[in-house]
Amino acid sequence: MAIQTLTLNVLGMTCGGCATSVQNALNDITGVNAVNVDFASKQAVIEYDDEQVQKPQLIEAVEDAGFSTT
Ligand SMILES: [Cu+2]
Numbered sequence: 001m002a003i004q005t006l007t008l009n010v011l012g013m014t015c016g017g018c019a020t021s022v023q024n025a026l027n028d029i030t031g032v033n034a035v036n037v038d039f040a041s042k043q044a045v046i047e048y049d050d051e052q053v054q055k056p057q058l059i060e061a062v063e064d065a066g067f068s069t070t
């Protein structure tokens with residue numbers, strides 16, 4: 001098991017509710033241990049187990065929630 005930390009810049013968040021949506025979408029993924037989405041800095045910090053989930057799936061979840069990432 002290898003715990004990784006990924007920081008994504010999330011584009012398109014216009015309020016704290018958007019940040020909560022992103023946070024919930026990421027928390028729903030198996031293998032994600034911790035998520036902190038900060039609306040002010042527009043960043044999502046994700047701690048995950050890379051044997052259960054990979055970076056592309058994390059990005060996809062953010063995009064499925066209606067936001068884009070850099
Ligand atoms: Cu919003």
